[in-house]
Amino acid sequence: QRTPQHLRPPGPRPLPLFGNAFHIPKSRGWLAFIKWEKVYQSSLLFASAFGQSILVINSLEHATEFLENRAQTTSGRPMLPLIKMIGWEEQTPVMQYGERWRKHRKVLHQHLRKEVLDRYDSVMMQKSHELLCKLANTPVQFMDHCRVYSAAVIMDILYGYDLASNDDHWFLRAKRVIDTSSLVLAPGAFAVNNFPFLRHIPRWFPGAGFHDFASQLRDFTMEMRDLPYDFAKGSFLKGIGRASLVGTWLQEEAIGREDEMFYRDLAVGAFGAGFDTTSSSLTALIHALVLHPKVQQKAQEQITQVIGSRRLPNLQDRRHLPFLEAIYREVLRWRPPLPLGFPHQTTKDDIYNRYHIPEGTVVLANIWAMTRDESIYTDPEEFRPERYLCSDGSLNDDDRVLAYGFGRRICPGKFLASESFWLAMAQMIATFEFSKPKDQNGDDVELEVHYTDEVLR
Numbered sequence: 001q002r003t004p005q006h007l008r009p010p011g012p013r014p015l016p017l018f019g020n021a022f023h024i025p026k027s028r029g030w031l032a033f034i035k036w037e038k039v040y041q042s043s044l045l046f047a048s049a050f051g052q053s054i055l056v057i058n059s060l061e062h063a064t065e066f067l068e069n070r071a072q073t074t075s076g077r078p079m080l081p082l083i084k085m086i087g088w089e090e091q092t093p094v095m096q097y098g099e100r101w102r103k104h105r106k107v108l109h110q111h112l113r114k115e116v117l118d119r120y121d122s123v124m125m126q127k128s129h130e131l132l133c134k135l136a137n138t139p140v141q142f143m144d145h146c147r148v149y150s151a152a153v154i155m156d157i158l159y160g161y162d163l164a165s166n167d168d169h170w171f172l173r174a175k176r177v178i179d180t181s182s183l184v185l186a187p188g189a190f191a192v193n194n195f196p197f198l199r200h201i202p203r204w205f206p207g208a209g210f211h212d213f214a215s216q217l218r219d220f221t222m223e224m225r226d227l228p229y230d231f232a233k234g235s236f237l238k239g240i241g242r243a244s245l246v247g248t249w250l251q252e253e254a255i256g257r258e259d260e261m262f263y264r265d266l267a268v269g270a271f272g273a274g275f276d277t278t279s280s281s282l283t284a285l286i287h288a289l290v291l292h293p294k295v296q297q298k299a300q301e302q303i304t305q306v307i308g309s310r311r312l313p314n315l316q317d318r319r320h321l322p323f324l325e326a327i328y329r330e331v332l333r334w335r336p337p338l339p340l341g342f343p344h345q346t347t348k349d350d351i352y353n354r355y356h357i358p359e360g361t362v363v364l365a366n367i368w369a370m371t372r373d374e375s376i377y378t379d380p381e382e383f384r385p386e387r388y389l390c391s392d393g394s395l396n397d398d399d400r401v402l403a404y405g406f407g408r409r410i411c412p413g414k415f416l417a418s419e420s421f422w423l424a425m426a427q428m429i430a431t432f433e434f435s436k437p438k439d440q441n442g443d444d445v446e447l448e449v450h451y452t453d454e455v456l457r
């Protein structure tokens with residue numbers, strides 16, 4: 001039986017021309033889409049805006065079926081006009097699906113797969129110790145310290161660059177690009193993303209401020225791409241400095257000009273993707289520990305019991321500390337850094353679940369909704385690591401971390417992220433007690449916590 005071309009999954013009724021542009025929320029879409037699910041009684045939802053079709057997936061079952069079992073045609077990325085104007089189009093996370101992207105993934109897999117990660121143990125150890133020192137000296141700046149840790153691990157691995165200080169000039173430059181990037185990706189922040197023809201209007205035209213924004217960000221992006229790469233290349237050619245992936249690539253291949261652009265883009269894409277994601281989770285961890293002193297105490301007891309208190313935990317201890325593993329899983333469930341994942345795009349017309357999904361549909365996997373599925377996670381808003389443990393304290397088999405996304409686009413840095421998060425977490429818990437601030441009378445001051453509402457929280 002053929003499906004009528006117009007049969008779409010349920011969703012709000014579109015208006016002529018605008019579609020659902022006024023229904024699609026500009027921020028916190030993950031919460032709005034959970035409400036849509038209740039209204040339209042479906043975990044598969046459809047909307048459109050200015051002719052762009054959007055499919056929202058709220059359940060793991062549909063995410064697996066659509067984004068993994070049909071990955072052949074659901075692994076594209078939407079190409080926003082601003083991304084091109086800024087010069088990001090060759091970076092892995094936003095790159096079009098195809099041969100070049102496959103080559104990126106092959107290289108990333110080669111160097112970031114689970115089996116080779118122990119190469120980076122000493123980098124993570126050094127950076128984690130620096131994090132502990134900073135937290136001890138200036139605890140108020142804990143968010144900055146987590147950001148520097150996250151960036152320092154990836155910068156050292158990629159470029160052999162030893163980022164130690166929060167005022168490091170390359171860190172600050174990269175931060176400027178990353179902080180602005182959420183604006184580029186935010187739905188509706190720039191009209192040119194909805195109306196690509198606008199990119200042709202001249203700079204002097206009223207409302208064409210995006211030209212200046214794009215050209216400035218392009219300059220910063222090129223700096224972020226080229227300065228650390230040239231540093232790593234210089235160290236390699238002179239035979240000095242720390243080992244780096246850039247050095248390894250230069251050594252393995254006689255790199256021509258075109259290859260060199262390939263590796264520059266590859267490195268900066270991984271740098272951008274790994275810059276802030278782990279720090280988002282570390283910050284959420286601190287939030288959770290402050291709210292749950294008993295969790296903290298239980299984790300400290302397990303560390304003391306298993307490895308004593310004469311040394312800090314290391315990555316070889318990981319498999320002996322199931323409660324810490326449960327905390328890792330729970331932090332990424334409770335506060336996934338990218339609640340709507342990163343948008344995929346279909347590259348072919350498809351009939352799915354009797355619905356017609358047109359080619360070019362943007363697909364949003366609502367990780368927030370999936371990690372709040374009450375049939376799997378009772379009281380999903382509660383932070384409760386025990387949900388990952390069996391009654392004897394061993395781990396259960398719910399080890400799929402949804403925060404890393406789906407299908408062929410799944411995060412290639414997930415093993416590195418997992419190890420660097422785990423190490424910093426274990427060492428922080430072994431060393432400190434995180435608690436609410438006290439007032440003059442020694443009473444707890446209630447926390448006021450704000451998470452940002454962007455693509456990456």
Ligand code: HEM
Pocket residue numbers: 092093094095105112154269270271273274275277278281336337338341342343344403404405406407408409410411412413414416417418421
């Ligand atoms: C807690 C930490 C992290 C989280 C939660 C996370 C999450 C994600 C998510 C949700 C995606 C999109 C997946 C999809 O499209 O379905 C992604 C893509 C990506 N991540 Fe991560 N990530 C983390 C850390 C890292 C690190 C440390 C790196 C460093 C190498 C990295 C590199 C990438 C790259 C290169 C992509 C693009 C993959 C592609 O488009 O093919 N990520 N990540």
